[in-house]
Amino acid sequence: MAMEIDGYIAIGKIVNTQGHRGELRIIPTTDFPERFKTMNRVHVNQNGQLAVLEVEKAYPHKSFFILKFRGIDKMNAAETLKGCYLLIPKEELMPLPDNTFYIFDIIGLKVFTTDGRCLGEITDVQQTGANDIYLIDRESQTPLMVPALKQVVLEVDLAAGKMIVELPAGLED
Template sequence: MSGSGSGNSRGNGSANSNGDFCAIARIVNTQGHKGEIRAVLLTDFPERFAKLRRVFIGKADANANTSTNMNTSANTSVWRPLHISSYRFQKQFVILSFDEIPDMNAAETIKGLLIGVPADERWPLPEGHYYIDDLIGMEVFEADGHLLGTVREVLETGSNAVLSVMRGKQEVLIPMLKSVIKSVDLSRRVINAALPPGLLEDDQDAH
């Protein structure tokens, strides 16, 4: 779930300042009769399952934020630990068995839940790459220092990520390209952008 350019975004689950866990998979069904489950991957790093022994399962907190690509944050009150006894991949799914889930009846009880890891266990990203939830809510400033708006959503187009920024009631779509995104300051929650001509309705009206 990454784009190209200076502002690549990653969908490795989601965690924000209000959440303690990030989801890396969603359980969609049981698998066979021995307690295995089938889960849709929500992480760009499926190889992390090779090192995972303990995970947490739960449902998203009703008060938690949900961003694009089903990235979901939740608090500790709705998560409980499980220990992975085996895993394998099958197309876009990961097939898992847990020490605490001995049979299909037990597996049925966790269908629909998220599989998560503590937020501080998110994998580090290369320079110039950002987790989607880190971008949500950041303020975007134009080259002249004028506040454009706040990032509402991050869209994945295949070639590059696109920021959906609310400028009052107008949605402005800003491509995360080196020519457009000049800097991303996660600590200050600020993005500086040089918008191409015609991107804003004001520019179009002027013509």
């Protein structure tokens, strides 16, 4: 779910203030929202300026996380951050299990069949609940929707920027 912004990874979006003491309501955009409880600092891109904010307090509240940053003690100051994303450097990403990837790593991969035919490039990943769907741009044709299943996706090589798939019968028709 995390997305890449200017070399940083967005892990949450500030959507509103919480109370009048400078707390902010965050929608997590990470699969690891528990990270907010132990974070000491986070980057915020506000009007093109990257700033580092120290986390003073963090706690879950309904489907949000509430964060309080050091030095932001009033609702008016907190309101200036509404709409900003919370960012971390890539080095601070949570490690993933083998053969699982972040969406921003998958987007842009060239997709090939087992016989070497290039199908196109992954332009989006749709999260359906059951399994992800990779949208492959095929230039002059409609996008191809490929299920992210082990029997379909045979290899992902991030270093080479490619994915090898074995399409189920009739998928390209």
